[in-house]
Amino acid sequence: MKVGKQTYLLDNKVYIQSAYSLAGPYESKGNFRDYFDCVMEDDEWKCKSHEMAEIEMQRFVIGECLAKVNVSPLDCGAIMGGDLINQIVPTSFSARDFHTPFMGLYNACATFGEALSIGSTLVNGDFDKIICCTSSHYATAERQYRYPLELGTQPTPESQWTVTGSGAVLLSKKPGEYPLVKGYTIGRVLDFGLTDPNNMGGAMAPAAANTIITHFKDTGRSPDYYDLIITGDLGRFGRETLHYLCKKEGYVLDNLNDCGSMMYCDKQKAGQGGSGAGCCSLVFASYLYRRLVEKSLKKVLFVPTGAMLSKDSALQGESIPGIAHAVIIEREDFY
Amino acid sequence: MEMFLGYVKAFAIGGLVCMIAQILINKTKMTSARILVMFLLLGVFLELVGVFKYIENFAGAGITIPITGFGSTIVKGAKEGAKIGLFEAVTYGFRNMAGGLTAAIFFGFFFALIFRSHSKKA
Amino acid sequence: MEDKQYMEYVHANAQKSNHIVTLVWAFLVGGIICCIGQGFGDLFKFALPDWEKSKIAALVSMTMIFLGSFLTGLGVYDKLGAKAGGGSIVPITGFANSVVSPAMEFNKEGIVLGMMAKMFVVAGPIIVAGTVSSVVSGLIYWIIGLFN
Structure with missing residues (x-):
């Protein structure tokens, strides 16, 4: 239901049935350290490159998010998500391990908001379950937007630190005690x-x-x-x-x-x-x-x-x- | 004693050159490549106008270890070559760059084979 | 709110670099690196008395480049750079760092098209500027030589 200029309120109930988070080593020492479901000890995660680690992170998070509530990937209508790397490679590649339809999104760091909006609209409509997942990785983002990791540059005081981590949620029609x-x-x-x-x-x-x-x-x-x-x-x-x-x-x-x-x-x-x-x-x-x-x-x-x-x-x-x-x-x- | 004084001078002038670079970084948010190009050209300019050798006599490594020294050796080479002929004039500058470039490329290749880049842990 | 007003607000309120701390770091680290270079210069002059001065200078910069590359490989130089800024960029070791760091970064894409091809993504401008200024200054000296 459209309200005003840009706002849409959903007529049906869209539940967030499950959520799973995976945090990088630096994040796991931060303020939310007690809240993460899983923590990576190092940010390469036994992969050959940081990009591959990010693919693995998303694959892991999507899998665990579904496993938490015993939902098979085959029951999901679609995986939606994105990341910051060229051609959203990590998300697309992580989706090849699931036999689930996939929709790649890009809105820079607002991708998760976009995924929740579109996903909830689809679940409000005919879809039964949608997975929304985004990720970012310090090392891959550094290479994508800035300099090689070992280059001795000085971070400016306005700059921010790219979070290594990934989070996935499962949007579902199934009623329950969920947000x-x-x-x-x-x-x-x-x-x-x-x-x-x-x-x-x-x-x-x-x-x-x-x-x-x-x-x-x-x-x-x-x-x-x-x-x-x-x-x-x-x-x-x-x-x-x-x-x-x-x-x-x-x-x-x-x-x-x-x-x-x-x-x-x-x-x-x-x-x-x-x-x-x-x-x-x-x-x-x-x-x-x-x-x-x-x-x-x-x-x-x-x-x-x-x-x-x-x-x-x-x-x-x-x-x-x-x-x-x-x-x-x-x-x-x-x- | 004289040797010690040389180190003090090198420290002071070298530090000063780096401090000027830092002021530029703070004020203009220049990236490292731009800073390096600027200071290289500064070295070229100082050598061309003939000031560099006075600073070098005073500060020693304080001005030759920063990339300005690289700029000045290039011009020194070009100056030497120009005495011989046109071909030497345009190529001898690069000949003087050869040592540094060879080292940078070879060690770059060599260390990139051994080491891998890692995320920063601030 | 207008664009201009907003820009002014951001410029006025964004966090600024702590000038004094960064300058002191740059001064100290830059000075120390130059002193190490001076030390190698004295050492080589002592060890190789029959070498000419320009060759000693080249040897010193090669040694410093080796050190810069090695520290980059060990993953020390980027930490130093985060503190020292200009103090570790401007010395010749910073040039070595800007060659080695992309080589290490891109060797995951293969030796030829990754490491070798992208070795100069940061340092390329320096080599181009050096070469161009070498040719230009050579021509200047040659033309001056014609008139003498």
Whole structure:
């Protein structure tokens, strides 16, 4: 059901039946260390390259996510997901091990939001089960967007640390005591002309602000309707900027937080916090999912954010547009 | 004592050159390749205008170990070759680069065969 | 909010580098690397008294390049670079680092098309700039020589 300009509320119930998270070695020492389902001791994971490790990570996460609730991959309508690497190789290659239809998505770090939106719409329609999965890996992202790993460059203070990790969720029609996807607001690509590829929080904050404000306007809700508004990977600076931008428009987000800036603890020198397509899916599948299951959170607005850039676009002098999708996750009380 | 003073000078000037690079990095967010090219060209320029040898006499390794030294040896080679003829003028600069380049390429090849790159653990 | 206003806000509020700390690191590390180079220079002058000065200088840079490559291979140089910034980029060891690090990074794509082909993705500009300036300066000296 369309509400307002960009928001869609789902008529049927779409349950998040299962979630599984796999965290890299550095993430497993961060703030969410007690929430992860599985932890990698080293980020090569006995694979020949970091790219292959990322394929293996996604394959593992999808398999375990299904095994947790005894669902066969053959019963799933589709695997949806993406990552940051060229031609979304890790996700596509991990899907070749399952006899399940596959749809590859790309929205930079907001891919998980896109996957949840499309997946929940399909489950709201005729599909029975959909797996949404994204991943990112520090070493592969470094090679994709920045420099060789061993090059002695100095990280700028605005920069973020790409999260090594992957998270998968299973969206399903099967009723149970699970959190629900209630709806979503699809974001627009917004460009405020920022050109510094290190400061992605600043580039994404306007898009996140636009999506969140549009969401409130469309639904007529106020920020305190939600227990938590959590963005994807804005980092500390991006979170402050988002708060400032929303305040200017008259929305005070006191319950705002950010997956990326919560990821690492202070003594881990990770700049502004975590980033990457796996950042929000990892936090969602571990910390958020657990708190939703425990009912310590009941209404969450989950806003993965993405910065659209490539190595070449930055060199050609293009600015960095951002995107954000807001997904409404709720618990129902009457179980 | 004189030798010790040489080290102090090399330390001070070398540190200063690197500090200028760091200021550029902080202010302009230049990447390492650009910094290296800039300082190479700075060395070429200093040698061309004839200032480099005075700095070298003062600071020794403080100016020759930074990539500026690489730039200056190139120009020195070109200057030497120009005395002989046109062909030598355009090729002797590269001849002076040969030592450093050979070392970089050979060791690059050699170490890349042995070692693998690893993720940073900050 | 306008684009321009927003850019100003970001420039004013984004976290800045801690200048003093980074400068001190760059100064110290750069100075130490130059002193090591000076040390090798003195050593070679002592050990090889009949070598000419330019050959000694080339030998010193080759030794420093070896050291830079070796430390890169061990995975030490990138950690040093994260602290020292310009202090480890500008010395000739930083040039070695920028050759070896892509070679190590891309050897997973094979020796020929990976390592050899991509060895110069970072250091290529330096070699091009060096070669071009060598030809240009050679021509300048040659033309000057014509008039003398």
